[in-house]
Amino acid sequence: MITRRHALKSAGALALAMAAAPFRTFAQSASGPHKLPALGYAFDALEPYIDAKTMEIHHGKHHQTYVTKLNEALADHPDLQKLSVEDLLKNLNTVPEKIRSAVRNHGGGHYNHSLFWQCLKKDSAPLTEGGPLMKAFGELFSSEDEAKEEFLKRAMGVFGSGWLWVVVSKDKSLKLVTTANQDSPLSNGEAPLFGIDLWEHAYYLKHQNRRADYVQAISKVLNWEFIEARFEKLTA
Numbered sequence: 518m519i520t521r522r523h524a525l526k527s528a529g530a531l532a533l534a535m536a537a538a539p540f541r542t543f544a545q546s547a548s549g550p551h552k553l554p555a556l557g558y559a560f561d562a563l564e565p566y567i568d569a570k571t572m573e574i575h576h577g578k579h580h581q582t583y584v585t586k587l588n589e590a591l592a593d594h595p596d597l598q599k600l601s602v603e604d605l606l607k608n609l610n611t612v613p614e615k616i617r618s619a620v621r622n623h624g625g626g627h628y629n630h631s632l633f634w635q636c637l638k639k640d641s642a643p644l645t646e647g648g649p650l651m652k653a654f655g656e657l658f659s660s661e662d663e664a665k666e667e668f669l670k671r672a673m674g675v676f677g678s679g680w681l682w683v684v685v686s687k688d689k690s691l692k693l694v695t696t697a698n699q700d701s702p703l704s705n706g707e708a709p710l711f712g713i714d715l716w717e718h719a720y721y722l723k724h725q726n727r728r729a730d731y732v733q734a735i736s737k738v739l740n741w742e743f744i745e746a747r748f749e750k751l752t753a
Contacts, residue, residue, distance in 0.1 A: 549591060551584050562638075563738050566738050567720075571718075571723060575630075580630040605620055606625060607706075622699050629680060632711070633712060636711040637739065641739065643741060668736070672695075672728065677697070678716040682713075684708055711744050
């Protein structure tokens with residue numbers, strides 16, 4: 518027979534166990550060489566194009582999870598902990614097979630989002646007329662309308678979750694590519710200039726299943742100042 522005293526004792530033990538478990542999990546997952554970068558602006562800074570709640574969850578929950586899981590994957594590999602996430606993704610074949618998928622998925626998620634946040638800014642200065650990046654886009658697309666149509670076509674053509682990227686090829690020209698899940702162009706030997714996150718968590722609260730609306734909204738908040746500076750660095 519379970520007495521009241523026994524029940525209280527068991528409940529107390531369970532409460533202590535529940536309180537301790539999250540602390541241990543947090544301590545393990547929070548440690549490691551990779552950290553969640555600051556967003557750099559307020560959650561509502563991209564309104565009305567990208568809503569504040571989406572930004573809060575996207576950065577603080579989804580991106581944080583990628584960082585946490587990447588650190589967990591590297592926990593028993595001090596040599597790999599010394600490498601940047603870029604080097605890990607560029608050299609996936611050298612990562613032990615046991616953790617390779619985790620590094621691809623979570624390392625990719627960490628890198629992709631770290632770049633993505635920097636590529637967003639409301640009321641950014643427009644692309645410099647006649648500048649190096651505009652000339653490079655001119656070699657890729659015949660007009661601004663064609664560029665918009667092709668971006669939307671490629672974004673809508675991604676089945677499930679993934680990314681749409683503009684990458685800089687070895688000959689310094691631009692190329693439009695897509696990757697599945699959290700795969701990064703770095704793993705294909707390509708240099709990402711900027712990307713558009715096509716996972717539903719990036720837009721579902723505001724746009725539901727209307728990915729096209731989200732892609733058009735993103736085009737309104739691209740940080741061309743940052744992207745142009747990045748292009749000059751990648752082509753130097």
